[in-house]
Amino acid sequence: MGSKWSRSIGYSLLAVLLLNVFHAFFLYQKEYKPITVQYTASSNFETFTWFVYTPKHSEDQLRTKSVQVLPGIPKTITTEIDTPNGLQFLGCYYSWSDRGTFGISDIQISAGDTTWYFDDLNKLIAYSSENITPTINNESVSATSTRDANGWLMLDVLEFEKLGRTKxxxxxxxxxxxGLLLVFILFGKIYTEKIRTFVIELKIEGPFIYKARMYLLYLWMVLLPFWLIISHVLMAxxxxxxxVHFVTKRSDFNLKPLRKFIPLFVLFFxxxxxxxxAHSTRFGTDFGDYIxxxxxxxxxxxITKNELSACMEVFKITVFSYLILLSIAIVSRYFQLTTTYNFGDFFFETVEQYWHSSYLAGFVIAALLFQYARKRPTWGMFAFTVFAFVFMYLSQARLPLLMGLVLLSVLTVLKFPKKIRTYYISIGAVLLVGGIIWVSQSQALQENIKNTLFTNEDQKLDARPALWQQAIAIGKENWATGIGLHNIRTALANRIDVDSQIKYRRYNAHNQYLExxxxxxxxxxxxxxxxLGTPLAVRYPKATLFALYMCVAMLVESYLSRQSGVVLFSVWYSFFIWYDSKNSEHK
Known part of the structure; x- marks a missing residue:
């Protein structure tokens, strides 16, 4: 009896130690050194200029000292901004904007012993106030206005945070x-046999090279949510x-399913x-991304079907552990704030420090789709699913949440007995038709849906319609070979109306097909x-579900423009096709 308790306590201590290590190194907090900003202000009229800024996780707007700028006399201005938690908003203001032209140039920022000089201000200016028209070149910005009001230029705070950021x-x-130690001890005591069975199922049998492959895959699945960039090394x-496995043990391999990847290979080439x-300067970067x-x-x-299942089980446990650990960290840090701030905004902003929330949601949905497609969910899995959806809602991954809810509901209903399944399908069909009619007749509801799916609390303005409109126009003009992935942000910014608030934000297309x-x-x-259509064409059900999710999700995000999106799509697309191919072998 005593030895069992000793083992339970020992393993629980080890688990808590590992969580602390993962929290420290992969969910590290960011602090920011004071930033010194130096720039030259010039004007053809008398004005005053100053900075307005909002520290991160705060609703306070702070203002630096106003400095007078006389007509025709450039003035060098130096200002220090100290925000230990980072910047949420930083604007350069000037007064009486309708009286003439105001400009800034020779911008440099310093933190500690490091100084950056900005020679391309297109990357520094995010957008401007509606009452001014800025003209930006590489080294200077000038602005004019015909409306009597203060003018301001919103600066890209990421450029400032990069310099001052420390881990x-x-x-x-x-x-x-x-608290976690007590939970683990209790959990281990109650579910001893289940934990032991699970560990036994993870044991790999076979030649050494096969064991090495599988244990490396387990390691990859454990690190994937925490340290995605290690995927480069672990995949290679x-x-x-x-x-090596193929060379030494060819009898273990059935290479026929590789034919299903021919469209993916052709896409790469x-x-x-x-x-x-057409875009030779981009060759090396894109080759590395899409390899x-x-x-x-x-x-x-x-890899056998059982080992593929075990691999996904490891990932499922890890990704849910990551969500729990990140949620604990967010709640703990929120209560440490010295300012009053909305919890929903704090949750979203903290998640975004580590992941784009929609991409993290994609990994969670992949694990849930596999689980629900294989078997009817247990109450424990249902509880984790609810938790995952709450996490997606708080992190403002609204479309993944909606898609996940629909797909998992359908999979759950399909596991019911035939009579009950027919009943729920009938109710669902009636609700769907009624919902479509209701939405089509209500302009207010359409607006609410658009705001829910396409905007967030941090960004009130929905940029996508304007981006899509210009992307289609540019695409028509360059339909043969495009303009090159690296030119998209600049091309879209150049086509956006000059008075638009998104003109200088340098967005991508926010649609993978247009991208x-x-x-x-x-x-x-x-x-x-x-x-995307290959899984459906070859009748691979789980791969089709994943492809369907990605098809819809890519309507509003350019997933493959980020390395995390490339990993999400390529790894799980490949996994699901291989898993489904194992099922087809036994038919």
Whole structure:
């Protein structure tokens, strides 16, 4: 009896220690040194200029000292901004904007011993007040106005935070660690047999090279939510081990399912060819980003169905542990704030320090789709699902939440007995038709849906319609080979109306199909659609569910413009196709 308690306490202490290590190194807090801003202000009329800023996680607006600028006499101004939690808003203001032209140039910022000089102000100016018209070149900004009001230029706070940012590696608060220890001891005591069975199921049998592959995959699945960038190394090593495994044990391999990846391979080579022909300066970057399309399918080759399931189980436990640990960190840090701030905004902003919330939601949905498609969910899985949806809502991943809710509801209903299933499907069909009619007749409801899905509390303005309109126009003009992925943000900014608040924010297309059209032309878009349609064409149900989710999610996000999105899509697309291929082998 005593030895069982000793083991339970020992393993619980180890678990708490690991959580503290993961919290310290992967959920580290960010602190910011004081920033000194120096710039030259010039004007053809008498004015005053100053900065207005809002510290992160605060609703206070602070103002620096006003400095007089006389007509025709450039003035060098130096200002210090000290916000230990970072900046949420930073604007350069000037008075009486309708009296003439105001300009700033020679901008430099310093933090500690480091100084940056800005030679491309297009990257520094986010947007301006509606009453002025700014003209931006590489080294200076000038603004004019015909309306009597203060003018202001919103500066990109990320550029300032990059310079002053430092990492603070701290463990969990001792009270939280103690609470987790007690929970783990209790949990381990109640579910001893289930934990032991799960650990036994993770044990790998077979030749050494196969064991090495699987344990490396387990490690990858554990680190993936916490340290996504390690995927570069672990995928390369995984593929190398797969090659060695194939050379030494060919009888373990069925390579026929690789045919299902031909569209994905062709997509990669099409992107590479377009870059070579039309956008050669981008070749190396895009090749490195999209090499996942070639390598990811080989990560899972030669792995049995049971081991693929075990791999997903490890990932499922890890990704939910990440959500729980991140939620604990957010709540703990919120109560440490010295200012009054909305919890929902704080939650969203903290998540965004580590993940784009929609991308993290995609990883969670992948795990849930696999679980719900395999078997009817338990009460425990249902509780985790509710928690995951609450997390998505608070982190403002609204479309993933809606898509996940619909897909998981359908999968749950399909697990019911036939009579009950028919009953729920009938009710669902009636509600769907009624909902469509209701939405089509209500302008207010359509506006609410648009605001819920396409905007967040931090960004009231929905930029997507304007971006899509200009992306389509540019795409029509460059349909053959596009303009190059690296030129999209600049091209969209140049086409947006000068009085638009999003003109200088340098957004991407916020639509993966338009992103590929602008980057590489119509052929790549067609090939990408074939890739997404392949699981349905070959009747692979779980891969089809994942592809369907990505099809819809990519309507409002350019997922493959970020490395995390490339990993999300290529790894789980490959996983689901390999898993479904194992089912088809036994039919």
């Amino acid at each position: 603070k590696f701290t463990p969990l608060h001792w009270a939280i660690s103690l 090593v995984s593929v190398a081990l797969a090659i 099409a992107i590479t060819l377009v870059n070579l022909v 996942y399309f070639i390598l990811a399918p080989f990560v899972f080759v030669g 590929f059209l602008l980057g590489y032309g119509v052929l790549v878009v067609v090939l990408f659609l074939i890739v």
